Amino acid sequence: MSFENRQRVASCIEDIGTDINQVSQIFYRHLLQDTPALSRIFSGNTATLNRKFFNMLAALKNVKHLEKIEASIHQLGERHGQQYAVLSEHFAPTKKALMAALEEHLGDGFTAELRQAWDEVFDAVADLMKPAISHTRRIDDDSQALSGYDGDLLQTIGGEDVVLRIHQRFYDTIFDEPWLGKFFRGKHETTLARKQTEFMVAAFGGENRYRGDTPAFVHMHMLITQEQLEAREAILRNAIRDEGLSEEIVERWIKVDRGFWSGLVKASEEECVLKCFGQYPVVAKKPDGYVPPSS
Ligand code: HEM
Ligand code: HEM
Incomplete structure (x- = not known):
């Protein structure tokens, strides 16, 4: 080729x-x-x-x-x-x-x-x-069950504005989180909240305005572990609850989110794939005495 x-x-x-x-x-x-x-x-x-x-x-x-x-x-x-x-x-x-x-x-x-x-x-x-x-x-x-899609969820949640507010809260927390925050240094929080919202809105049955790459590709150079995904999930659960949404919605949202995990999770730095010259694997060392977020 x-x-x-x-x-x-x-x-x-x-x-x-x-x-x-x-x-x-x-x-x-x-x-x-x-x-x-x-x-x-x-x-x-x-x-x-x-x-x-x-x-x-x-x-x-x-x-x-x-x-x-x-x-x-x-x-x-x-x-x-x-x-x-x-x-x-x-x-x-x-x-x-x-x-x-x-x-x-x-x-x-x-x-x-x-x-x-x-x-x-x-x-x-x-x-x-x-x-x-x-x-x-x-x-x-x-x-x-793990298809990363729930066609009625956007309506049940109450529309895109609600999803955006939740993501703003989610990123506010994650940017300051001692372990996960390391991935986001130098990243633009508002842009990420918007992109994540466009992405999830499509996964929740709304219009697809997301024009980025698929999650597996976006995170290809990041060593993301199961433990980190679970810590991220706790933050996400709290962000959804703080919007006053029901536990049923929390579970449905998380199910969609988990549908993307298998493409992201890696066992070691060797599994990271670099997309271009000058890129390096992103590996976040767990801080000493780390206490994972609880939900
Ligand atoms: C070169 C060929 C293909 C490429 C590059 C491709 C790429 C993709 C990508 C990137 C996704 C997003 C989800 C993920 O990352 O797991 C996806 C999902 C999917 N693809 Fe393909 N695909 C190809 C061929 C096919 C074929 C032949 C079928 C079936 C006839 C198919 C059916 C699906 C289905 C059902 C989904 C699930 C979407 C969802 O529910 O989110 N794909 N594909
Ligand atoms: C612990 C787990 C995760 C970490 C550490 C992480 C980290 C990141 C980082 C650092 C970026 C910014 C990339 C850049 O601008 O260069 C990003 C973007 C993104 N992530 Fe994640 N992520 C995680 C899990 C997920 C999951 C599970 C999903 C899907 C539900 C997801 C969806 C996205 C999307 C859609 C973007 C925006 C991509 C774009 O710029 O178009 N992430 N993530």
Whole structure:
């Protein structure tokens, strides 16, 4: 896969920009017409479906760094098999629908050269994901349990403003937390609260305005442990409760949040993946006498 072809695909995704939801609609039309059985996997309302499509393109855009992100693409494959009940044979119809959507959307702009680039890039990523798709996948309804999505939650919470307030409170605490705060030095709190809100609003069934990378990619260079995720969860629980929301909502929110953990958690610094020259693994040493936040 040539560097030019990776660039071509990345620029093509950039150019699609805010038209992404239109391309998504065309993609699903083709996909579900050709392979109706996939509606079981690609279920949900339009907002959910657009988010799934967006995630796929976001991952393909990062392919510029494919060699460096092999481990995280492997994990992505595992999640597809274990959590989303995807099979290796689903990649061919997905690719076909994606190509058809690009062709329909870009018209003459979808040159033979660009088609070739997409063809190569999709196959390269799919070939890394497929071997990780385990045969012992879970295909029962429980597979929804960790899907990082709850389609009615935004409404139940009371809308985006509430989510934003909770995140502001959450980051206020986390920035000052003795251990987790180390990750956030030099970061802009208000921007993070906004991005996190856009991200979670989509996961709670609202509009998808999040334009960042998927969490697995964002945190690829950070050594995030289970213990840190649990400390973060305690802070999040408190931030939700302090808004006066019910325990039922707290549990639903946390369930969605936990759906993203498997892509983040690492056992050692060696599992950190660097995206660009000059980046270094972010490792936060536990402070002596650390007392974890309680919820
Ligand atoms: C090269 C091909 C693909 C790429 C790069 C890709 C990428 C992604 C990414 C980045 C996510 C976000 C969630 C996560 O990080 O775990 C995702 C979710 C998902 N993908 Fe894929 N995907 C690909 C192929 C497929 C195929 C072939 C299917 C099924 C036919 C599929 C079905 C799903 C589903 C159901 C989700 C769950 C979304 C949710 O509920 O949040 N993907 N994909
Ligand atoms: C202990 C666990 C975690 C730590 C230490 C952590 C740390 C961070 C840091 C430092 C950033 C800023 C990255 C940057 O601007 O360079 C960030 C961004 C972000 N994190 Fe986390 N995170 C954790 C867990 C999670 C989880 C579980 C989720 C998903 C529910 C998540 C979603 C996000 C999102 C959406 C962004 C914004 C990315 C962007 O800039 O577009 N994080 N995180």
